[in-house]
Amino acid sequence: MRALDKRCLPMLIVLLGGQLVAWATRPMPVPDAALPVSKVPVRAAGWSGQDLGPYDDLTMKMLAPDAYLNREYVSNDGLRVHLAAIYGHRKTTFHSPGFCLLGGGWNITSKSRLAFRAGAGDAIPVNRFILNREGHEAVVLYYYIEDHRATTSWVKHQAYLAWDRVRRGRAAGALVRLTVPVTASPEQATQRGLGLLKALHPSLVSVVGA
Numbered sequence: 640m641r642a643l644d645k646r647c648l649p650m651l652i653v654l655l656g657g658q659l660v661a662w663a664t665r666p667m668p669v670p671d672a673a674l675p676v677s678k679v680p681v682r683a684a685g686w687s688g689q690d691l692g693p694y695d696d697l698t699m700k701m702l703a704p705d706a707y708l709n710r711e712y713v714s715n716d717g718l719r720v721h722l723a724a725i726y727g728h729r730k731t732t733f734h735s736p737g738f739c740l741l742g743g744g745w746n747i748t749s750k751s752r753l754a755f756r757a758g759a760g761d762a763i764p765v766n767r768f769i770l771n772r773e774g775h776e777a778v779v780l781y782y783y784i785e786d787h788r789a790t791t792s793w794v795k796h797q798a799y800l801a802w803d804r805v806r807r808g809r810a811a812g813a814l815v816r817l818t819v820p821v822t823a824s825p826e827q828a829t830q831r832g833l834g835l836l837k838a839l840h841p842s843l844v845s846v847v848g849a
Contacts (some may be wrong), residue, residue: 674706674726684838721818725758728811745770755833757840764791769825776821778828785812811847
């Protein structure tokens with residue numbers, strides 16, 4: 640039998656690569672047990688939270704999350720912020736918040752990337768949007784988490800999920816978004832938001848690491 644023609648190797652590599660990508664990105668079954676979002680504390684670092692109930696029907700249908708948090712936190716001095724944490728295993732569950740913010744009438748006036756530390760671990764990267772709508776300003780801080788990793792990139796997040804599907808046969812991640820109204824300056828709002836995220840991040844990660 641003749642050896643495989645070297646000219647066939649590129650085609651074989653492409654075919655095998657395509658099969659691997661299709662397998663890694665195939666729909667995954669819903670986890671047997673509900674993701675334990677109750678691990679995320681209602682009280683943390685001088686903030687008190689209250690769950691706001693389910694999202695609207697359209698959002699739930701489009702995202703099809705496995706679990707979620709829709710929670711308002713109030714600081715000791717009365718500042719109200721909104722935490723959205725969307726957990727799931729499907730590619731379609733995750734998106735960039737910029738799309739829905741624009742759809743809600745907000746203008747994004749500034750985009751940047753920051754980082755914070757939660758304990759002695761690595762710095763956690765976070766995206767920051769400064770928004771304006773009819774004279775009102777807000778700061779949005781968001782990032783993605785998956786298997787104790789954090790990233791500001793939707794593309795990297797999807798790659799991490801695909802890798803876990805290959806490596807472990809299952810995957811789960813989350814989009815974390817915190818919205819903080821600007822009462823004095825965007826920088827002050829940012830620091831207030833980062834303070835809450837520092838307190839909540841370990842528990843937010845533990846939901847998918849369970």
